[in-house]
Each structure stands twice: as structure tokens, then as C-alpha cells.
Amino acid sequence: xxxxxxxxxxxxxxxxxxxxxxxxxxxxxxxxxxxxxxxxxxxxxxxxxxxxxxxxxxxxxxxxxxxxxxxxxxxxxxxxxxxxxxxxxxxxxxxxxxxxxxxxxxxxxxxxxxxxxxxxxxxxxxxxx
Numbered sequence: 001x002x003x004x005x006x007x008x009x010x011x012x013x014x015x016x017x018x019x020x021x022x023x024x025x026x027x028x029x030x031x032x033x034x035x036x037x038x039x040x041x042x043x044x045x046x047x048x049x050x051x052x053x054x055x056x057x058x059x060x061x062x063x064x065x066x067x068x069x070x071x072x073x074x075x076x077x078x079x080x081x082x083x084x085x086x087x088x089x090x091x092x093x094x095x096x097x098x099x100x101x102x103x104x105x106x107x108x109x110x111x112x113x114x115x116x117x118x119x120x121x122x123x124x125x126x127x128x129x
Contacts, residue, residue: 005041009034013049020054024079028072031055032062067117076111080104 012034019027031049038046050056050063061067068076084104091097 002041005037006045009037009041009045012037013045016055026076026079028058028062028068028076031059035059035063061117065115065117067115068111070116073111073114073116077108080108080111 012030015025016027016030016034019025019030035046035049038049050059058069058072061069084101087100088097091100
């Protein structure tokens, strides 16, 4: 089972890494999944993720404060909004649009209610966001 967790961790690290350079691929959720899988399979990979200069701050913010950095939050909200518009244009059955809208509303509510992290308020832009 440890190998399965390690395989998933590596896959999620790859997807999260792709999200750094590809605008429509999310980084933070994949890294959170990678960290969770690595914690069950590889202490070395887990430690590497949390000490990584790019990934570590995002993971530590979530672990320590359940916080999402403003730039990541804004990017996610913009992508959800764009997905919602595209879905309403391209998806035909009303029940599918309404169901997806409900899920997206839940995601937006969750994102909007997460704090920015320690020492960050909504008007402050500091560090590597």
C-alpha cells in the first residue's frame, strides 16, 4: 500500500508542478494531495515538499493556518468563474448546469472564507504570493 501512496504522491507533485506553468491547472490542490499521500508513504518526499522554496509556503500556510495565499485564491476564483460561464454556454441540460453551479458555489464560498494566512490581511501584498 505504501507504493500506491508514493505513486499517487509523485503523480500529484507532477500535476502541481505543471500548474506552476500552465494557467488552467491548479497548483495548490494537487500539492495538498501530494503532501497527504507523501505523509503515508515517504517521509523524505514529505519533508522535501514542505521545505521546497515554491511549494513549501503554500503547504505550510494550509497546514498551520488553513489559509490560502491571495494570489492562489484569486486565480482559483477567476478560473471557477470562467468555467461557470463556459459551462452555461456549452452545456445543454439545465439540471447539469444547475448541479454544477451548486458545486461551484460551494467551492467559491469555501475559497472566499479561507484566511490569507498569518500576518496577512486582505489589503496586504507581501512575500512570494
